Amino acid sequence: MLLDATLRWLDMAGIAVFAASGALVASRKQMDVVGFVLIACVTGFGGGTLRDLLLGRTPVFWLRAPELLGVAAAAAILVFFTAHLFASRMRALLWADAVGVSLYAVLGAEIALLAGASPWAAVLLGVMTAAGGGILRDVICNEVPLILRREIYLTAAAAGAAAFVLLRLEGVWREPAFALGALCCLAIRGLSLWRGWSLPPYRSRAGRDYG
Template sequence: MLLVVLDLVGIAVFAASGALGGVRARLDTFGVVVLGMTTALGGGIIRDVLLGVHPPATLRDWRYLLVPIVTSLVVFWFHPQVAKLRRAVLLADAVGLGLFTVSGTATALAHGVPTYTACLIGMTAGIGGGALRDVLLREIPMVLRKEIYALAALAGAGVVVLGAQLGWPDNPVAVVAAAITVTIRLVALWRRWNAPVARGVSG
């Protein structure tokens, strides 16, 4: 049940992020909903494909489809108010990253994959939807060009794996792992931390 709740909250948060990107790109209603759903469900679908879950969980439960559709429509109709909440949107995106990373890692562990694989799948679940969003908007995915994003997800996934190996209770570990991911992401935004890029390369 905890994994379902984490998934649905993360889906709503990422759907809002994707839909807002669609509004800024001046997409129509359908385009905004598609972008919101892609951002919200992309990471989970990639996770399930990697784990051999067919069809993916997000396509077998109506809640996984209804939540991003409703969220995207709300953003479409109330986007001026949402756009003003820039800090709130960044916070929500960080929270979504933490929730999806934890959920993805825990799901991978439940399928009996090795710990390093669970970390990579958890990270991919956290960043996958945002990467697909950027590709659809014809942008280089943010995770590949700036900001501490994937590293924050990898840190959270590592905590989930460590907790499982040490036999710690699942719920507290999930909360701590998500909090660590969110904290690293927010501190990176606040301090404007970016991963190093190659120097001396002309545009």
């Protein structure tokens, strides 16, 4: 019972942050309040919905907890009235998304483990949970997806999910394991935003002459 309650609160926190990031994109596109709520819900629920479908957890999580729709809508409406206060909406979006990715990467891995997934699958599903909603948000809003930007993104989510899974396999209690996994992801993603870190890109090379 306590575990279910904890997961519910973590779900609410992750959805609120991701919904806010979606609403910030809606503000940049000058949408109306309905558009804000729609993009917020897509961002908050997209990755978790895909995770639940792959795990066979139906109905998906937000259909079993309709209050989560209220959380996403409330976050969207709050941003609708306050987005103008942010001097740089893109910067606010990046940091809100970073927090959401950190929470959802670990939460997705936790849910996958509870559903009986293997450790490697739990890490993969954690990454999917963290990135899925943001990808849908950016595609719908005709934005370059954050996962395609230069800063480290998916690697940070994978590191956070993997840290959590490894700590749980070593017998670490779930609360400190969750906190350390989320902090690992946030630290890597945050430093990549702050310092402009990125993975080495592919460098083109001259082709061989087979003549």
